[in-house]
Amino acid sequence: MTPAELLRADLRLIADLVPEGSRVLDLGCGDGALLEHLRDRRGCQVRGIEISLSGVTACARRGLPVLQTDLDEGLRDLPGGSFDIVVLSQTLQEVRNLRLLLAEMVRVGTKAIISYPNFGHYPSRLRLGLRGRMPVSETLPYEWYDTPNVHYTTITDFRALCRTTGLVIRQEIALRVRENRARPVRFAPNLRADLAVAVVTRAPDEGIQLLPVNRMYGMRIAPYRTMSASVRGMRNEGACPQIRMGGGGVDRRRAPR
Amino acid sequence: MAASASGPQTLVLEGAVRLACGRSLESVEVAYETFGTLAEDGGNAVLVCHALSGDAHVASGPGPAGSERPGWWESMAGPGLPIDTDRYFVICTNVLGGCSGTTGPGSVDPATAERYGLRFPLVTIEDMVEVQAGLLDALGVDRLLAVVGGSMGGMQALAWASRYPERVDAVVAAATTGRIGAQAIAFNEVGRAAILADPAFKGGDYDLDLPPAEGLAIARMVGHITYLSQESMREKFGRRLRDRDEHAFEFVSEFEVESYLAYQGRRFVERFDANTYLYMTKAMDYFDWQPPKSMLPRFLVTSFTSDWLFPTAQAREIVRVLLERNAEVTFAEIASPYGHDAFLLETERHGALVAGFLARALEDRHCRGGAL
Numbered sequence: 001m002t003p004a005e006l007l008r009a010d011l012r013l014i015a016d017l018v019p020e021g022s023r024v025l026d027l028g029c030g031d032g033a034l035l036e037h038l039r040d041r042r043g044c045q046v047r048g049i050e051i052s053l054s055g056v057t058a059c060a061r062r063g064l065p066v067l068q069t070d071l072d073e074g075l076r077d078l079p080g081g082s083f084d085i086v087v088l089s090q091t092l093q094e095v096r097n098l099r100l101l102l103a104e105m106v107r108v109g110t111k112a113i114i115s116y117p118n119f120g121h122y123p124s125r126l127r128l129g130l131r132g133r134m135p136v137s138e139t140l141p142y143e144w145y146d147t148p149n150v151h152y153t154t155i156t157d158f159r160a161l162c163r164t165t166g167l168v169i170r171q172e173i174a175l176r177v178r179e180n181r182a183r184p185v186r187f188a189p190n191l192r193a194d195l196a197v198a199v200v201t202r203a204p205d206e207g208i209q210l211l212p213v214n215r216m217y218g219m220r221i222a223p224y225r226t227m228s229a230s231v232r233g234m235r236n237e238g239a240c241p242q243i244r245m246g247g248g249g250v251d252r253r254r255a256p257r
Numbered sequence: 258m259a260a261s262a263s264g265p266q267t268l269v270l271e272g273a274v275r276l277a278c279g280r281s282l283e284s285v286e287v288a289y290e291t292f293g294t295l296a297e298d299g300g301n302a303v304l305v306c307h308a309l310s311g312d313a314h315v316a317s318g319p320g321p322a323g324s325e326r327p328g329w330w331e332s333m334a335g336p337g338l339p340i341d342t343d344r345y346f347v348i349c350t351n352v353l354g355g356c357s358g359t360t361g362p363g364s365v366d367p368a369t370a371e372r373y374g375l376r377f378p379l380v381t382i383e384d385m386v387e388v389q390a391g392l393l394d395a396l397g398v399d400r401l402l403a404v405v406g407g408s409m410g411g412m413q414a415l416a417w418a419s420r421y422p423e424r425v426d427a428v429v430a431a432a433t434t435g436r437i438g439a440q441a442i443a444f445n446e447v448g449r450a451a452i453l454a455d456p457a458f459k460g461g462d463y464d465l466d467l468p469p470a471e472g473l474a475i476a477r478m479v480g481h482i483t484y485l486s487q488e489s490m491r492e493k494f495g496r497r498l499r500d501r502d503e504h505a506f507e508f509v510s511e512f513e514v515e516s517y518l519a520y521q522g523r524r525f526v527e528r529f530d531a532n533t534y535l536y537m538t539k540a541m542d543y544f545d546w547q548p549p550k551s552m553l554p555r556f557l558v559t560s561f562t563s564d565w566l567f568p569t570a571q572a573r574e575i576v577r578v579l580l581e582r583n584a585e586v587t588f589a590e591i592a593s594p595y596g597h598d599a600f601l602l603e604t605e606r607h608g609a610l611v612a613g614f615l616a617r618a619l620e621d622r623h624c625r626g627g628a629l
Contacts, residue, residue, distance in 0.1 A: 053589055053591060053592075053606055053610070056587065056588075056589045056610065057589075057606075057609050057610045057613055058613075060557065060587050060610055060613040060614040060617065061613030061614075061617055062617065063555075063617040063618075063620075063621055065555065065586050065587050066587050066588075067586070067587070067588045068588055068589040068590055069588075077573060077576060077577045077580055078580055079580065079581055082580075
């Protein structure tokens with residue numbers, strides 16, 4: 001197997017979304033698998049943040065510069081605008097102050113790539129709705145009493161969070177993961193995908209605003225785009241008029257200020 | 258591998274060493290030891306810097322009389338250990354101003370043929386680095402794979418990065434700070450005051466057979482309190498009494514912690530010089546680190562949760578300025594109850610981190626060597 005095949009499914013996808021030579025920060029980078037891949041195969045300048053000493057030690061052995069930090073403290077030591085891409089892969093559900101972290105991500109980086117398990121996946125809904133049991137799945141493998149996760153989200157909820165946090169979803173890729181193979185889900189993603197990857201930027205002109213959550217209802221969601229289109233869009237950005245944020249972009253459809 | 262240990266060596270530097278205070282020192286003598294073998298390309302040299310009371314004997318090996326003596330970092334440096342003397346050529350020097358062989362206040366001033374005492378110039382951490390660099394020049398070691406140090410040794414490692422960024426690939430700075438805070442300066446000053454107040458001190462010109470033992474012992478006792486943590490003291494001593502069940506109602510050493518400190522103080526006086534204690538603490542107080550502007554080496558900065566002398570916040574400040582310079586920096590805060598002493602004791606987890614960091618630095622050096 002090549003190193004790329006050894007990467008977790010969502011990390012492979014994230015790696016493909018990162019342009020060559022980018023400055024990348026990986027939040028919750030674990031043993032540094034993604035960062036090593038990006039550095040060695042895509043010529044990226046990388047940095048990681050990891051809470052576990054074992055992860056930091058593994059990264060040091062790989063020559064990856066990693067800071068042992070609790071993401072709940074934010075990214076205060078990192079200068080603004082010092083990264084092209086900030087990655088948060090399947091870590092969102094363990095972060096307490098998620099809105100602060102999202103704001104921090106787009107402060108230190110131009111783009112954030114976030115992957116998260118979709119709690120709206122139909123087996124989860126069936127397990128909770130019909131059997132009355134808390135969901136356990138490949139992407140959410142923990143029992144309710146023994147989980148590091150403090151937040152559960154669905155794709156629809158995540159979109160709403162972005163809007164109320166002053167973020168724009170530039171791309172969204174919904175996935176079905178089986179035995180570490182990911183397939184894109186195009187139809188009814190919030191029901192059929194168990195994992196989602198979103199590329200997020202700061203909403204233009206507005207800076208980061210933490211709007212009250214009750215203002216998020218009644219707003220239109222960001223346009224949903226399929227995986228293949230998204231990946232193409234990422235590599236050839238200017239060609240996607242729907243994500244240009246000039247005058248009447250997605251962010252303008254927000255509730256009036 | 259003890260055979261590859263050099264044992265105690267001394268070398269006299271040619272020319273004068275210019276010091277930060279403006280004065281210079283002629284014919285500086287440097288006590289050093291080496292462990293392991295320098296690679297043919299010279300790419301495996303690691304300089305280890307000692308803390309306030311250390312010496313050149315970092316790893317176990319032959320001591321002054323040729324007998325085996327444990328190194329001050331014996332769990333960290335040696336064959337198969339994180340600072341692996343089978344892989345790296347490890348160099349350790351006694352610092353300038355020290356009392357274990359390198360020129361210091363206890364040395365004889367060639368101008369007067371008398372011991373310097375307090376006439377010895379105040380030295381800085383950077384001056385110590387100058388002398389180490391002079392030694393490496395003399396030994397033919399142009400580049401260092403890494404400079405490693407804890408506490409005051411960590412300050413030297415940082416100073417190396419600023420002074421000679423082009424000579425250093427990697428820096429390991431453990432339990433250290435870019436500048437000590439008022440609290441640490443205060444404790445240093447209490448130690449100095451105890452020495453200066455000892456009638457035997459005689460302005461630094463004490464009889465070597467009658468040193469200011471009381472003052473130096475008190476300084477060490479204060480120091481030891483700052484090296485421990487509340488937790489480790491409670492664990493180690495609690496309120497236990499030594500050799501008695503009831504209070505004596507007299508001013509005698511009763512509590513375990515009292516007899517421990519008294520013992521540490523007594524033992525220290527046997528091996529350490531009071532004047533050097535003054536100079537070392539002053540050098541730490543003066544240290545105010547500025548990172549290099551370019552040619553930054555990679556850094557590993559570590560702190561320990563219960564270290565209140567050089568707390569994590571100060572290590573993070575080092576990291577913060579390095580991030581501003583876009584340096585490659587790894588930072589870890591290791592959970593430990595042992596206070597500042599943890600950098601000497603927590604060798605398992607801290608050691609694994611240091612070992613991996615150094616091993617990778619060596620690999621990358623080989624890769625680069627091949628590419629050039």
